[in-house]
Amino acid sequence: MPRLLPGLNYPVLCGRERLAPLGELAPGGGICHFHEEDSTAMYRNFSIVPKIIFGRGSFNQLDDVLSSRRANSDSYIVFVMDDVFAGKPLEKRIPLHGKDFLLPVNVDDEPKTSYIDKLVAQIKAYAPQLPAGIIGIGGGAAMDIAKAVSLLLTNPGSSADYQGWDLITKPAIYHAAVPTLAGTGAEISRTCILTGPEKKLGINSDYTLFDQILFDPELLAGVPKDQWFYTGMDCYIHDVESLNGKFINAFSMAYGEKSQELCRQVFLEDHADAADRLMMASYFGGMSIAYSQVGACHALSYGLSYVLGIHHGIGCCIAFDYLDDFYPTGVAEFRKMMTRHGIQLPRNLTKNMDQQSLDKMVKTALNLDPLWANCLGPDWKNIMTPEKTLALYKRM
Amino acid sequence: MPRLLPGLNYPVLCGRERLAPLGELAPGGGICHFHEEDSTAMYRNFSIVPKIIFGRGSFNQLDDVLSSRRANSDSYIVFVMDDVFAGKPLEKRIPLHGKDFLLPVNVDDEPKTSYIDKLVAQIKAYAPQLPAGIIGIGGGAAMDIAKAVSLLLTNPGSSADYQGWDLITKPAIYHAAVPTLAGTGAEISRTCILTGPEKKLGINSDYTLFDQILFDPELLAGVPKDQWFYTGMDCYIHDVESLNGKFINAFSMAYGEKSQELCRQVFLEDHADAADRLMMASYFGGMSIAYSQVGACHALSYGLSYVLGIHHGIGCCIAFDYLDDFYPTGVAEFRKMMTRHGIQLPRNLTKNMDQQSLDKMVKTALNLDPLWANCLGPDWKNIMTPEKTLALYKRM
Numbered sequence: 001m002p003r004l005l006p007g008l009n010y011p012v013l014c015g016r017e018r019l020a021p022l023g024e025l026a027p028g029g030g031i032c033h034f035h036e037e038d039s040t041a042m043y044r045n046f047s048i049v050p051k052i053i054f055g056r057g058s059f060n061q062l063d064d065v066l067s068s069r070r071a072n073s074d075s076y077i078v079f080v081m082d083d084v085f086a087g088k089p090l091e092k093r094i095p096l097h098g099k100d101f102l103l104p105v106n107v108d109d110e111p112k113t114s115y116i117d118k119l120v121a122q123i124k125a126y127a128p129q130l131p132a133g134i135i136g137i138g139g140g141a142a143m144d145i146a147k148a149v150s151l152l153l154t155n156p157g158s159s160a161d162y163q164g165w166d167l168i169t170k171p172a173i174y175h176a177a178v179p180t181l182a183g184t185g186a187e188i189s190r191t192c193i194l195t196g197p198e199k200k201l202g203i204n205s206d207y208t209l210f211d212q213i214l215f216d217p218e219l220l221a222g223v224p225k226d227q228w229f230y231t232g233m234d235c236y237i238h239d240v241e242s243l244n245g246k247f248i249n250a251f252s253m254a255y256g257e258k259s260q261e262l263c264r265q266v267f268l269e270d271h272a273d274a275a276d277r278l279m280m281a282s283y284f285g286g287m288s289i290a291y292s293q294v295g296a297c298h299a300l301s302y303g304l305s306y307v308l309g310i311h312h313g314i315g316c317c318i319a320f321d322y323l324d325d326f327y328p329t330g331v332a333e334f335r336k337m338m339t340r341h342g343i344q345l346p347r348n349l350t351k352n353m354d355q356q357s358l359d360k361m362v363k364t365a366l367n368l369d370p371l372w373a374n375c376l377g378p379d380w381k382n383i384m385t386p387e388k389t390l391a392l393y394k395r396m
Numbered sequence: 397m398p399r400l401l402p403g404l405n406y407p408v409l410c411g412r413e414r415l416a417p418l419g420e421l422a423p424g425g426g427i428c429h430f431h432e433e434d435s436t437a438m439y440r441n442f443s444i445v446p447k448i449i450f451g452r453g454s455f456n457q458l459d460d461v462l463s464s465r466r467a468n469s470d471s472y473i474v475f476v477m478d479d480v481f482a483g484k485p486l487e488k489r490i491p492l493h494g495k496d497f498l499l500p501v502n503v504d505d506e507p508k509t510s511y512i513d514k515l516v517a518q519i520k521a522y523a524p525q526l527p528a529g530i531i532g533i534g535g536g537a538a539m540d541i542a543k544a545v546s547l548l549l550t551n552p553g554s555s556a557d558y559q560g561w562d563l564i565t566k567p568a569i570y571h572a573a574v575p576t577l578a579g580t581g582a583e584i585s586r587t588c589i590l591t592g593p594e595k596k597l598g599i600n601s602d603y604t605l606f607d608q609i610l611f612d613p614e615l616l617a618g619v620p621k622d623q624w625f626y627t628g629m630d631c632y633i634h635d636v637e638s639l640n641g642k643f644i645n646a647f648s649m650a651y652g653e654k655s656q657e658l659c660r661q662v663f664l665e666d667h668a669d670a671a672d673r674l675m676m677a678s679y680f681g682g683m684s685i686a687y688s689q690v691g692a693c694h695a696l697s698y699g700l701s702y703v704l705g706i707h708h709g710i711g712c713c714i715a716f717d718y719l720d721d722f723y724p725t726g727v728a729e730f731r732k733m734m735t736r737h738g739i740q741l742p743r744n745l746t747k748n749m750d751q752q753s754l755d756k757m758v759k760t761a762l763n764l765d766p767l768w769a770n771c772l773g774p775d776w777k778n779i780m781t782p783e784k785t786l787a788l789y790k791r792m
Contacts, residue, residue: 043451045461045608050446054647054687055439065441212441217646250613250672251450254680258654276646284650291450 046290047206049177049188054215056276059178062214063095066133069174075132076100078123080146082107082138082180090180090219094137101126107141110311113160113196116148123153130154134175136210139231140184140312143177144192147208150175151192159203160196168205176212180219182278183231183313185238185286187213193312200306200364215283217275229267229343230313232278233334235285236263237316240330241295242288245374249291256288267337295375296326296384299368300392303361308349318345322395326375350393362389442686443602445573445584450611452672455574458610459491462529465570471528472496474519476542478503478534478576486576486615490533497522503537506707509556509592512544519549526550530571532606535627536580536708539573540588543604546571547588555599556592564601572608576615578674579627579709581634581682583609589708596702596760611679613671625663625739626709628674629730631681632659633712636726637691638684641770645687652684663733691771692722692780695764696788699757704745714741718791722771746789758785 053061066077076099083104085091096102103119123131130153136146150172152159162168177187186192190209191202202208220228239260242252262281266274300323301315310318317334324331338345350358366372366389372380449457462473472495479500481487492498499515519527526549532542546568548555558564573583582588586605587598598604616624635656638648658677662670696719697711706714713730720727734741746754762768762785768776 042457043449043454045447045449045457048444048446048448050444051441052444052647053439053441055645058439061438061441215647249451250669250676251611254654254658254673254676258650262650273646277650280646280650 047209049210049213051212056218058214059216069132074129077133078103078131080105080134080136080142082142105142105145111141111145111194113194116152116159119149120152131173134173137178139181140186143186146175147192148194148203151203151207159194162203163194163196163201165204168207172207174211177210178214181223181231182220182282183235185282188283188286200302215279217279220275229341230317233317234313235282237297237320238285238289238294240327241297242292244327245292245295246377247292247374252288252292255284259284259288293370293374295371297323299365299371303365306364307357307361318396321345322392350396358390361393362386365389443605445606445609447608452614454610455612465528470525473529474499474527476501476530476532476538478538501538501541507537507541507590509590512548512555515545516548527569530569533574535577536582539582542571543588544599547599547603555590558599559590559592559597561600564603568603570607573606574610577619577627578616578678579631581678584679584682596698611675613675616671625737626713629713630709631678633693633716634681634685634690636723637693638688640723641688641691642773643688643770648684648688651680655680655684689766689770691767693719695761695767699761702760703753703757714792717741718788745792754786757789758782761785
């Protein structure tokens with residue numbers, strides 16, 4: 001049983017990464033569970049993206065950041081760009097040189113392992129040598145594609161082979177994140193979530209982590225309001241789940257509380273630098289998960305995504321609106337945010353679903369042990385039964 | 397002149413590290429100034445310690461963390477330990493193996509370059525090959541010694557040769573921090589402050605940064621109350637100076653505000669996990685400086701240290717108590733904290749000083765351009781005259 005600290009109302013989190021990862025992980029990437037083998041507290045030795053630039057207009061420094069990567073005239077950089085920017089001003093600002101490869105990617109669907117494999121083959125066909133860097137420009141999906149491609153260029157086989165924990169054995173190609181959406185925490189997480197032939201599951205490893213983040217809040221301008229809101233709520237919900245979970249410690253609490261406060265400033269107040277604050281909220285939200293875990297909402301959202309193909313951010317919002325029993329304060333505040341921004345959630349999504357699909361959804365959600373353990377404690381299976389889960393889904 | 401953002405009340409910070417570092421740096425390590433060469437905003441690409449463990453009892457994992465560093469039977473680790481722990485339980489818990497070298501260091505005085513050179517010679521005499529790692533166990537001074545030693549084992553000459561910015565050319569020996577005091581931010585800064593023959597100035601470089609931090613809040617137990625308070629106030633004052641400075645941005649604000657809030661919880665409230673919160677406050681305080689800078693108090697404290705040999709934390713407290721005009725709210729709250737913990741500051745320190753020493757103190761403080769520019773803006777020299785500085789010192 002985990003060691004309990006006198007005077008503290010939380011159990012110590014175990015973090016030995018190779019001990020029994022119990023289920024799928026949230027985008028934040030924490031691998032969390034109780035260490036039952038002995039009475040010693042063990043904590044995860046977690047990795048952080050080691051270089052950060054933050055500032056309005058800092059996109060102009062991308063060329064400078066990459067210059068040290070260009071060893072010789074054959075060196076080339078691959079810019080993995082969300083194809084929403086094709087023909088837009090941002091595309092023209094990408095600092096292309098010599099043999100650089102601009103690779104627009106489509107994220108209408110969340111990234112599939114087959115798509116990653118195709119992109120990797122495309123890069124390998126492009127040049128005899130590996131690229132000097134992979135730069136992900138876009139939201140969570142584009143950043144996750146950049147991460148997966150950088151891993152699969154150096155690790156043989158299909159990306160589906162690496163869905164899980166610490167299956168990657170070779171360092172990735174240098175890879176950097178340029179987020180154009182804020183909230184997922186993908187810029188700081190050690191995972192990249194992929195939909196494979198058998199499961200929706202991330203490639204979780206220290207090698208997945210970016211080598212560099214460039215935060216330019218000006219890049220958030222122009223995002224459609226719905227997408228801005230849903231992606232931001234991914235972060236807000238991270239925070240609620242992390243702060244209300246059993247795994248919380250002072251590290252995750254400091255990041256989670258500040259992230260939540262920044263979300264309130266962005267979604268319930270007016271600030272000239274709201275975009276700057278949202279980028280910080282996203283980063284802090286991701287850091288909060290490092291020693292904690294998400295919970296019921298992310299688990300249920302994974303079911304919605306896997307079976308109905310619903311994108312992660314909106315899926316989280318759809319599920320969260322029915323979780324008053326789990327997160328009463330958080331859900332009430334979330335509804336205020338929705339009202340303030342005139343957001344209408346889709347309803348009755350499961351109305352015409354057959355029993356088999358509903359069962360698959362329930363199974364997907366309940367497979368995520370660490371998320372439920374964080375939300376409800378080690379006895380969660382006695383509380384969150386398949387019947388209760390099905391009833392929740394039927395209301396959505 | 398720097399680019400100004402419409403709607404924001406702060407100038408954009410310039411961060412090109414090699415452009416005109418104007419003066420000495422604070423422990424947080426930010427190199428900050430306005431970029432006057434063109435109108436483009438430039439931001440520092442700053443480095444972060446890439447691996448962190450946080451948790452009560454995590455000191456037990458140090459052996460595990462270091463195991464991958466021990467390549468063969470000749471590999472050895474140097475444990476730079478504050479000699480206050482000599483013969484204490486913590487010393488016995490240090491995971492010594494084979495040829496490991498336990499190196500107690502004395503920090504009655506703040507670290508001198510001559511002391512660093514002596515320690516480096518001692519390690520070189522100990523074994524024909526370089527150590528596999530340097531572990532700093534102690535407060536800011538012990539951690540700074542560990543950083544300096546790890547740099548000077550691979551860079552030739554005296555540590556005094558490297559006092560400044562980016563003078564280090566070779567990567568350091570792997571080095572890790574185990575703080576036993578919280579507040580300096582030394583665990584996360586890219587500098588190690590040394591008193592040299594000519595100046596008190598840090599070795600500022602990305603190589604200075606630790607490779608690993610192990611935060612075990614249990615290690616804060618047993619620190620004398622005065623030292624706990626003064627070191628914690630180093631952090632609180634960081635935060636006040638960063639948040640009230642001209643260089644502040646959303647990144648530094650998020651870290652600084654949360655750090656300040658955690659300081660309030662530690663010094664004005666009662667929490668069972670106060671040590672955990674103080675460690676987070678210190679880390680966040682250091683991160684806040686990354687894109688910001690300290691200010692008047694740290695500048696004045698450097699003068700007190702250089703001329704009177706006063707330690708950094710208490711020096712900050714002595715100076716801060718006379719800075720109502722600069723930081724009215726911060727100073728008022730600081731006094732509440734002092735009252736709550738029964739802290740009596742030393743007074744009349746400059747009463748019997750000769751004019752030459754006073755002038756040296758004034759010169760030391762006013763030499764720190766970036767700190768004053770952050771505090772008072774680019775025209776600071778018209779505001780903070782030598783006469784005004786002298787008058788402040790004379791009250792201390």
